[in-house]
Amino acid sequence: xxxxxxxxxxxxxxxxxxxxxxxxxxxxxxxxxxxxxxxxxxxxxxxxxxxxxxxxxxxxxxxxxxxxxxxxxxxxxxxxxxxxxxxxxxxxxxxxxxxxxxxxxxxxxxxxxxxxxxxxxxxxxxxxxxxxxxxxxxxxxxxxxxxxxxxxxxxxxxxxxxxxxxxxxxxxxxxxxxxxxxxxxxxxxxxxxxxxxxxxxxxxxxxxxxxxxxxxxxxxxxxxxxxxxxxxxxxxxxxxxxxxxxxxxxxxxxxxxxxxxxxxxxxxxxxxxxxxxxxxxxxxxxxxxxxxxxxxxxxxxxxxxxx
Amino acid sequence: xxxxxxxxxxxxxxxxxxxxxxxxxxxxxxxxxxxxxxxxxxxxxxxxxxxxxxxxxxxxxxxxxxxxxxxxxxxxxxxxxxxxxxxxxxxxxxxxxxxxxxxxxxxxxxxxxxxxxxxxxxxxxxxxxxxxxxxxxxxxxxxxxxxxxxxxxxxxxxxxxxxxxxxxxxxxxxxxxxxxxxxxxxxxxxxxxxxxxxxxxxxxxxxxxxxxxxxxxxxxxxxxxxxxxxxxxxxxxxxxxxxxxxxxxxxxxxxxxxxxxxxxxxxxxxxxxxxxxxxxxxxxxxxxxxxxxxxxxxxxxxxxxxxxxxxxxxxxxxxxxxxxxxxxxxxxxxxxxxxxxxxxxxxxxxxxxxxxxxxxxxxxxxxxxxxxxxxxxxxxx
Numbered sequence: 001x002x003x004x005x006x007x008x009x010x011x012x013x014x015x016x017x018x019x020x021x022x023x024x025x026x027x028x029x030x031x032x033x034x035x036x037x038x039x040x041x042x043x044x045x046x047x048x049x050x051x052x053x054x055x056x057x058x059x060x061x062x063x064x065x066x067x068x069x070x071x072x073x074x075x076x077x078x079x080x081x082x083x084x085x086x087x088x089x090x091x092x093x094x095x096x097x098x099x100x101x102x103x104x105x106x107x108x109x110x111x112x113x114x115x116x117x118x119x120x121x122x123x124x125x126x127x128x129x130x131x132x133x134x135x136x137x138x139x140x141x142x143x144x145x146x147x148x149x150x151x152x153x154x155x156x157x158x159x160x161x162x163x164x165x166x167x168x169x170x171x172x173x174x175x176x177x178x179x180x181x182x183x184x185x186x187x188x189x190x191x192x193x194x195x196x197x198x199x200x201x202x203x204x205x206x207x208x209x210x211x212x213x214x215x216x217x218x219x220x221x222x223x224x225x226x227x228x229x230x231x232x233x234x235x236x237x238x239x240x241x242x243x244x245x246x247x248x249x250x251x252x253x254x255x256x257x258x259x260x261x262x263x264x265x266x267x268x269x270x271x272x273x274x275x276x277x278x279x280x281x282x283x284x285x286x287x288x289x290x291x292x293x294x295x296x297x298x299x300x301x302x303x304x305x306x307x
Numbered sequence: 308x309x310x311x312x313x314x315x316x317x318x319x320x321x322x323x324x325x326x327x328x329x330x331x332x333x334x335x336x337x338x339x340x341x342x343x344x345x346x347x348x349x350x351x352x353x354x355x356x357x358x359x360x361x362x363x364x365x366x367x368x369x370x371x372x373x374x375x376x377x378x379x380x381x382x383x384x385x386x387x388x389x390x391x392x393x394x395x396x397x398x399x400x401x402x403x404x405x406x407x408x409x410x411x412x413x414x415x416x417x418x419x420x421x422x423x424x425x426x427x428x429x430x431x432x433x434x435x436x437x438x439x440x441x442x443x444x445x446x447x448x449x450x451x452x453x454x455x456x457x458x459x460x461x462x463x464x465x466x467x468x469x470x471x472x473x474x475x476x477x478x479x480x481x482x483x484x485x486x487x488x489x490x491x492x493x494x495x496x497x498x499x500x501x502x503x504x505x506x507x508x509x510x511x512x513x514x515x516x517x518x519x520x521x522x523x524x525x526x527x528x529x530x531x532x533x534x535x536x537x538x539x540x541x542x543x544x545x546x547x548x549x550x551x552x553x554x555x556x557x558x559x560x561x562x563x564x565x566x567x568x569x570x571x572x573x574x575x576x577x578x579x580x581x582x583x584x585x586x587x588x589x590x591x592x593x594x595x596x597x598x599x600x601x602x603x604x605x606x607x608x609x610x611x612x613x614x615x616x617x618x619x620x621x622x623x624x625x626x627x628x629x630x631x632x633x634x635x636x637x638x639x640x641x642x643x644x645x646x647x648x649x650x651x652x653x654x655x656x657x658x659x660x661x662x663x664x665x666x667x668x669x670x671x672x673x674x675x676x677x678x679x680x681x682x683x684x685x686x687x688x
Contacts, residue, residue, distance in 0.1 A: 005515045012507035117344035119531045119559040131541055138514035139541035144507075213539070214504050215531035215559055219342045223502050258499075259508040279474045279498035 004135050009259045010252065015144050017251020018151025022206035023224055024231040024243045025158055026199030032238015033174040033195050036085065037093050039100040041203050041228065042221030043107040048073045048207025049216045050111050053122050062125035069208050070201055077200020081193055111218040122211035147209050158240045171195060175238040230286055234293045236300025245301060250286055257285040331368040331621055334391035336384060336402030336412065339376040343527045345555040346600050347404045350426050352593055353604025354401065360588065365608065366615025377403060381411035388412040392419035398621035399424065401607060406430035406449060406477065417441055422626050426607040427600065431480065434649050435682030441623050443630050443648045445610055446603045447572055448680030452549040453484030455570030455654045455674045456522055460547060465519035466491045471509060472524040474498035481524035481549065487681065494518050506533050510540045520545040531559045538563035552659050554598035557666035564659040564666065573602040573639050574657045574670040582638040596667050606637040645679045647686035654678050
């Protein structure tokens with residue numbers, strides 16, 4: 001493998017990692033601040049993508065579709081919070097898992113009923129539809145650079161919010177001890193709503209950003225949700241910084257694993273056996289990474305919750 | 308045991324009485340939920356269209372169509388198949404979409420003494436050693452559409468190609484099908500994860516290897532992702548595929564798929580009156596372009612209609628004999644079964660094109676004529 005190819009694969013890994021970060025950031029905020037397991041986060045990401053396709057169909061403008069989809073994703077998040085989540089804060093995790101799983105089924109089948117089972121697509125905005133040549137026979141779509149930029153911007157924005165604002169202070173305190181900040185006079189219900197709204201918008205934003213690259217289909221959130229959980233477990237529940245580092249690690253390990261594992265296996269095995277072993281190992285690497293991190297640091301890399 | 312036999316006899320009598328009342332129960336077992344639901348939906352649409360055009364009758368019998376969803380879960384499918392033949396008294400079972408489901412329901416359906424007609428799944432075991440007089444496939448043996456691209460690559464004189472498929476049995480079978488007819492060098496076999504979303508790492512690998520062409524088998528949403536990312540990355544190599552670029556995925560890939568190749572036994576522009584009427588009728592009824600899967604559903608109804616007319620009923624041995632002798636025009640032209648009850652038919656290279664506002668597959672060349680599958684020789688009935 002040439003150095004160029006390695007660099008290209010690293011860039012691919014970085015981009016996958018930043019997309020994962022967009023999804024995992026909302027999940028880790030909600031999990032960290034409210035100790036609430038929202039399995040429907042992946043379905044909200046899917047909904048964001050469908051909303052963008054829907055609004056694009058009506059407006060024909062990517063920016064307008066993005067703005068409307070974010071507002072609708074926020075509205076959906078707040079409705080879900082009022083109707084379902086609010087009743088689950090004090091319940092055990094298993095009840096939360098069950099209820100949010102039910103929401104997944106409703107959203108997924110709802111998307112299937114409204115838009116049909118066939119995958120849909122969202123075109124890239126005209127201005128970002130070009131490509132940069134990377135190596136012979138391979139261009140890098142500008143849209144993927146936009147995903148990288150959006151991921152970095154979201155990371156910076158979230159860091160500023162968490163570290164520098166009053167809301168961020170409450171979020172950090174809430175992750176530590178929600179009951180105590182309630183006793184200190186913070187309107188916890190409002191804080192929870194704000195965090196949920198932010199999480200829902202982040203999920204929707206990730207869905208819109210992914211839609212021009214990935215197929216928009218009812219089950220698109222399922223696989224992503226699992227990876228997002230891996231990211232927040234590695235990063236430490238509730239930590240934006242942890243989610244950022246972990247998402248980049250997962251993206252790089254997954255991409256480099258997929259591109260190198262078969263070649264590495266060929267050093268030790270016959271080509272046929274390597275073809276079998278390579279992909280099998282590559283599909284496990286992310287989970288091996290998670291196991292290794294948990295072995296060394298059971299709380300994840302940057303746990304937000306003290307003790 | 309005698310009790311069982313008399314029960315079976317009674318059931319048989321009931322079926323006979325049902326036949327005299329000229330209604331026929333056809334159980335349809337398809338995957339209608341989950342990611343690949345579009346395939347099952349197209350098959351169902353095609354079958355129901357033909358049924359409607361024949362006034363709800365096949366072979367003169369009023370048809371009561373019982374459609375059930377196998378959820379792409381073999382265990383669920385077995386329960387539902389048993390319910391179809393035992394509780395609902397289905398006289399014929401039409402199904403399935405996927406081969407793993409077929410392998411699960413084959414035994415219970417065949418043992419119930421009814422004819423099983425597959426409008427899609429054609430696993431190798433049932434085409435070869437495990438063939439059965441009561442099992443028919445109206446679509447293809449699984450390898451055939453992949454073989455088309457192997458032959459096409461050989462015809463084009465490609466020296467080096469890369470194969471790409473998900474890491475599961477059907478992916479390995481697909482590669483075997485291509486390699487059966489391709490005589491050049493397979494530079495790399497890339498196995499991806501089932502349900503993989505991002506193919507940038509694989510595309511970089513392909514671009515670095517500089518092959519003459521790429522072959523991909525990526526059904527459903529995976530194919531949509533791959534095709535769009537392939538286009539966005541500007542790889543630009545000839546793209547050969549099967550079950551990846553068709554009318555179920557073209558609405559999502561749109562321009563990104565234009566010019567890409569697929570192997571198939573049907574395209575909308577096959578020049579025969581039945582096909583022309585089918586395409587027109589399908590688009591009028593469902594407002595979307597039909598796919599090969601829809602044509603398979605439609606043809607299955609036509610074939611059953613002819614066989615039921617000849618057999619005068621759904622009794623398994625008589626219907627099987629009539630099916631075996633079927634020689635009727637379908638959307639694919641003249642249709643006939645080979646020795647193993649799989650089609651002997653022409654296969655084509657098709658290409659994605661834009662036709663008006665619609666994206667469809669158009670025939671480019673005939674690759675195989677009267678092609679029988681590689682397993683037929685092993686079938687002893």
